[in-house]
Amino acid sequence: MATTPEVISVTRRLEFDSGHRIPNHDGQCRHLHGHRYAIEVTLTGAIADHPGQADDGMVLDFGDIKRLTNQYIVEPWDHAFLVAKEDIGLVDFLGSIPDHKTVVMEQVPTVENLASAAFKILQPVFQKAFGARLVLSSIRLYETPNCWADVSHS
Ligand SMILES: Nc1nc2c(c(=O)[nH]1)N=C([C@H](O)[C@H](O)COP(=O)(O)OP(=O)(O)OP(=O)(O)O)CN2
Numbered sequence: 001m002a003t004t005p006e007v008i009s010v011t012r013r014l015e016f017d018s019g020h021r022i023p024n025h026d027g028q029c030r031h032l033h034g035h036r037y038a039i040e041v042t043l044t045g046a047i048a049d050h051p052g053q054a055d056d057g058m059v060l061d062f063g064d065i066k067r068l069t070n071q072y073i074v075e076p077w078d079h080a081f082l083v084a085k086e087d088i089g090l091v092d093f094l095g096s097i098p099d100h101k102t103v104v105m106e107q108v109p110t111v112e113n114l115a116s117a118a119f120k121i122l123q124p125v126f127q128k129a130f131g132a133r134l135v136l137s138s139i140r141l142y143e144t145p146n147c148w149a150d151v152s153h154s
């Protein structure tokens, strides 16, 4: 009887620092503040059976996850202020600071919305790079060591 090929997930964690605020929050989070975020990117696929090749025995080289996540998430968001486009006064203020690194987000930068935005950015990136061989199965984004959000491939 044929066996079903194993499907395995690999996860790479990267960290970055960003400022944000949740403008309508009823507590401290409406104030400008920052976090050391940690993003965990998980890809699922089969283990490569490529004897003699660099990726033999891997679902995907952790270095590839690092490179693409750095390029599309960490480098744009690190030491940036993540501001909701609806937060007009703050968008204008940040725009008035010469050369300030600001990322205007479609939605308020809760950890849920940031995780969702990261997933939407990375999903086509990994699909283009690795095709159907791999699936971006989930992203976990930590806002603090105690608070995080998970987004999964449906
Ligand atoms: N569901 C969500 N709730 C909250 C979010 C969020 O993104 N999604 N964000 C915040 C604040 O921005 C803040 O990042 C979290 O604050 P807090 O709960 O205080 O977390 P701490 O780990 O700093 O907790 P301490 O107990 O103060 O150490 C709020 N809510």
Ligand SMILES: [Zn+2]
Binding pocket: 020, 029, 033, 034, 035, 143
């Ligand atoms: Zn916060």
